[in-house]
Structures are given as C-alpha cells and as structure tokens.
Amino acid sequence: MKLKNQHILCWNHSKNDFNKIDISKVMDLKYLKGLDHQIDLIKQNTKSFLSDLPYNHALLWGVRGSGKSTLLKGVLKDTININKNLKILEVNSNDINDLPHIFLNYNFKDKVIIFIDDLSFEQNDRSYIQFKSILEGSFYNNNLNVLFYVTSNRRHLMKRDMIDNERSTAISQDEGIEEKVSLSDRFGLWISFHNITKEEYLEIVKNYFASHNITFNNLEKKESLKWIFSRGNRTGRSAFQFFKNYCSINKIKLKI
Numbered sequence: 001m002k003l004k005n006q007h008i009l010c011w012n013h014s015k016n017d018f019n020k021i022d023i024s025k026v027m028d029l030k031y032l033k034g035l036d037h038q039i040d041l042i043k044q045n046t047k048s049f050l051s052d053l054p055y056n057h058a059l060l061w062g063v064r065g066s067g068k069s070t071l072l073k074g075v076l077k078d079t080i081n082i083n084k085n086l087k088i089l090e091v092n093s094n095d096i097n098d099l100p101h102i103f104l105n106y107n108f109k110d111k112v113i114i115f116i117d118d119l120s121f122e123q124n125d126r127s128y129i130q131f132k133s134i135l136e137g138s139f140y141n142n143n144l145n146v147l148f149y150v151t152s153n154r155r156h157l158m159k160r161d162m163i164d165n166e167r168s169t170a171i172s173q174d175e176g177i178e179e180k181v182s183l184s185d186r187f188g189l190w191i192s193f194h195n196i197t198k199e200e201y202l203e204i205v206k207n208y209f210a211s212h213n214i215t216f217n218n219l220e221k222k223e224s225l226k227w228i229f230s231r232g233n234r235t236g237r238s239a240f241q242f243f244k245n246y247c248s249i250n251k252i253k254l255k256i
Contacts, residue, residue: 027074111146
C-alpha cells in the first residue's frame with residue numbers, strides 16, 4: 001500500500017488488513033500547554049530510533065483527557081512528514097492478539113512505529129503474556145526495527161484493585177502480580193500525565209482563543225471555569241471541549 005507523507009496505516013481486524021488514514025488534521029503540538037517535558041522525551045526517543053541509536057518503548061500513562069494521545073499523534077504527524085522511510089501503524093487495543101499475524105504476513109522493510117491507544121487488561125485477560133514477549137523481541141518481530149508507543153489510564157496497564165486482590169490471595173507476596181506488573185516494566189520510558197492547575201487550564205483556553213483571534217475577557221474566563229466545575233475535571237480535553245462549545249454558540253468555525 002503506497003502512502004503519502006501524512007498517512008498512517010490503521011489495522012482493521014474485521015477486514016484482516018490495513019486502512020490508510022490521513023493524519024494531516026491532527027492537532028498541532030503548539031496547542032499543548034504544560035507538556036513540554038513529555039513532548040521532548042517522545043521527540044528525543046523517536047529521533048534516536050530513526051537514527052539507529054538506542055531507544056525505548058514508551059508507556060504514556062495518566063488521567064483521562066490529559067493529552068497523551070494528542071501528544072503522540074502530534075509528534076508522529078511531524079515525524080512522518082520528514083521521514084519517508086517510516087511506517088506508522090495504529091493497532092486497536094482490542095486487536096493486540098493480531099500483532100503476530102501482522103508481523104508474519106506484511107513485508108515491512110522500513111522502520112515501524114506501532115501506536116496502541118488506551119491499552120489495559122482485565123482480570124482474566126491473558127493476552128498481555130504474548131504482548132510482553134513481543135515487546136521484548138520475539139521471533140515474530142526480531143527482524144523488524146519496531147518502536148511501540150502505548151497510552152493507558154493505568155500505570156501498570158490494569159486496575160489497581162486487580163493488583164491488590166492478587167496480593168491479598170497470593171501464597172507469597174510476589175506470586176501472581178509479578179507477571180502482570182512486569183509487563184509495564186518492558187517499557188523503558190514511563191511518561192506520566194496528571195491533572196492540571198486552574199492557571200494551566202486557563203492558559204490552554206486562552207491559547208485557543210488567541211489562535212482564532214477571539215478576545216478572552218472576564219466573561220469568557222468565568223464561563224470557562226463554570227464549564228470545568230460542572231464537569232468535575234480540569235484537563236486539556238475539557239479546555240478544548242469548552243472552546244468548541246463556545247465556538248458553536250457564537251457560530252465560529254474551528255481552524256484547528
């Protein structure tokens with residue numbers, strides 16, 4: 001499948017094949033405020049991967065709506081624009097069991113970045129065992145130059161109560177949980193995302209307003225704070241959702 005610079009391949013399990021997806025409209029990194037450190041880590045790791053230097057698979061974890069996926073997509077969009085020999089594959093978290101099939105049946109001569117969004121495992125899900133071996137370099141992918149970028153709301157890719165439950169029922173303290181927790185240890189980079197402050201939230205909203213040449217006064221400030229109070233969270237996502245709602249009410253077209 002021939003790709004243009006701003007296209008990635010998205011795995012379609014039902015078709016047993018890839019769909020070509022345009023990512024040119026992915027949000028630019030300039031709109032992500034307060035995430036400079038996380039952006040720099042991903043950029044440097046990606047640069048090392050493309051330069052045949054040591055690199056690490058990365059797990060981006062933290063609260064919902066904190067910018068994990070948007071950050072990754074933004075970096076990957078910028079990267080693929082200047083690297084013609086790079087393939088980016090997106091695999092749904094429910095389809096990770098298809099990875100061996102993908103590695104065995106598709107001839108990837110270029111470097112490959114695999115993006116898996118919102119990955120987590122439930123109590124009786126054993127697919128993490130195979131995924132762990134793939135991360136370490138199994139026979140499936142030992143001839144490929146592969147980098148995994150994964151996002152999750154959970155640091156260890158599973159619910160906290162699952163870990164606590166196995167600790168309480170294990171014969172020894174490490175029995176049961178060690179194998180599951182060791183999956184997250186396969187990621188050399190753990191990049192955390194946390195709730196933002198009120199000031200950071202307002203700065204993000206102001207940035208959206210400025211990008212559209214819209215004045216941000218006390219009235220808009222009060223409305224933006226009412227928005228997060230009604231939702232009960234304060235994230236980059238809620239800032240963007242407020243801005244979209246404001247534009248909708250005022251019949252302003254988005255330029256992002």
